[in-house]
């Protein structure tokens with residue numbers, strides 16, 4: 069992704085990896101024919117031969133003249149993500165890739181000119197396993213915060229929810245994820261609970277968007293001339309801009325998730341706002357435009 073600029077705020081992408089999910093598993097209600105109908109623009113995001121969606125796992129680094137904020141920390145290295153339940157078995161081909169990984173994420177961070185020590189804030193849009201992994205890293209058999217000088221922003225609703233039962237298959241990993249990627253940060257005294265008064269500086273706004281998970285946030289970035297939005301997991305694949313009523317199996321509250329997505333896609337269509345989704349692959353940044361009676365996501 070090219071560096072996106074919003075006045076004196078910039079956004080860069082740091083890749084952890086790209087996964088392929090079976091589309092019918094990710095979107096239980098999908099008719100695969102929709103990909104054929106939108107082949108002219110959906111091709112970078114869908115493998116027509118394998119019927120899989122390409123899911124990028126990446127962070128965004130928002131840099132202002134004062135601070136660096138890293139948003140979502142992907143899957144991480146060395147994490148135990150093997151489960152035993154039926155939902156794990158149904159998705160084992162994908163989820164096994166998340167176990168004991170060795171990705172070049174920190175090198176990729178260095179490649180954009182930053183060290184872990186340069187990060188001032190870590191913002192997880194939500195606390196699913198693929199958004200908190202690099203919160204910590206393994207050192208001498210202990211999980212320690214990857215970003216030693218950062219404050220980590222956690223949603224109170226999200227923290228409360230990870231101890232509850234839900235339909236989200238990744239919640240089978242809740243205990244593992246909490247213990248290796250959230251609790252060590254809290255114990256290190258580096259966590260802050262998000263509240264209404266939280267100010268990350270001019271032009272950066274946290275937008276509560278519960279649905280995919282109870283305490284999900286989007287992040288809006290605004291300068292005098294340019295606007296962008298980090299949409300977290302409101303969107304997983306660009307096909308959803310044309311079918312915003314399409315939830316994934318990973319959405320905790322399907323109805324609320326659909327409502328958030330429909331509202332957001334309506335607001336963004338045919339505007340200049342740059343959409344920066346948590347899982348869109350390739351050059352990633354783009355805009356939602358209408359084309360006759362359908363909508364498309366166009367990479368920029």
Ligand SMILES: [Zn+2]
Nearest residue numbers: 196198301346
């Ligand atoms: Zn995700």
